[in-house]
Amino acid sequence: QVQFVESGGGLVQPGGSLRLSCKAFGIFIKEYSMAWYRQVPGQERERVGSISLSNITVYRDSVKGRFTISRDNAENTVYLQMNSLKPEDTAVYYCNSNIRLNPWGLGTRVTVSS
Numbered sequence: 001q002v003q004f005v006e007s008g009g010g011l012v013q014p015g016g017s018l019r020l021s022c023k024a025f026g027i028f029i030k031e032y033s034m035a036w037y038r039q040v041p042g043q044e045r046e047r048v049g050s051i052s053l054s055n056i057t058v059y060r061d062s063v064k065g066r067f068t069i070s071r072d073n074a075e076n077t078v079y080l081q082m083n084s085l086k087p088e089d090t091a092v093y094y095c096n097s098n099i100r101l102n103p104w105g106l107g108t109r110v111t112v113s114s
Contacts, residue, residue, distance in 0.1 A: 002026040002101045006094060009108030012085055020080040020108055022095030030073035033098040036080045038091035039107070050098055051078070062088070085112045 008020040020036070035050035049059035051069045059067060068081040078095050092107040 002103070004095050004105035006105050006108040009093060009110045011111045011113065013114050014086060014112055016085050016112070017081070017083045018085065018110060020082065020093055020095075020110075022078045022080075022105070024076050024078070024095075027097070027101070028073075029071060029076050029078060029097075034069075034071060034078045035096060035098050036067075036069060036078070037094045037096060038089075038110075039094070040091045045094070048080070048093070082110070085110075087112045 003025040005023045006020060008018060010018060012018055033050055033052045036048040037045050038048050039045040047060065048063055049057060049067060049069050051057050051071050055071065057069050066082065066084045070079045070081070080093065082089065090110060090112050092109050094104055094107040096104060
């Protein structure tokens with residue numbers, strides 16, 4: 001069974017940085033386009049960005065130029081580097097494949113606040 005384990009979240013001031021990690025179990029991420037998602041309580045989960053099998057990345061407009069997704073297929077891990085964080089980036093962050101495999105991981109909480 002697939003399992004995603006996200007880590008690296010925390011409390012950070014506006015303008016700060018965080019690097020999230022997502023270790024996958026039960027699948028080989030080298031076979032999937034992968035993505036990061038985020039969810040604020042009471043709102044739908046939204047895709048932050050994705051990375052293809054050939055490492056082409058796509059981001060939602062609100063994070064372009066600030067967030068970077070990368071992958072290490074040997075470690076079966078996906079990363080999300082977040083710079084110039086804003087309060088509106090506060091959410092629980094999840095990783096998954098582009099086709100949203102079940103179950104989802106527990107996510108990692110990011111809080112951007114002064």
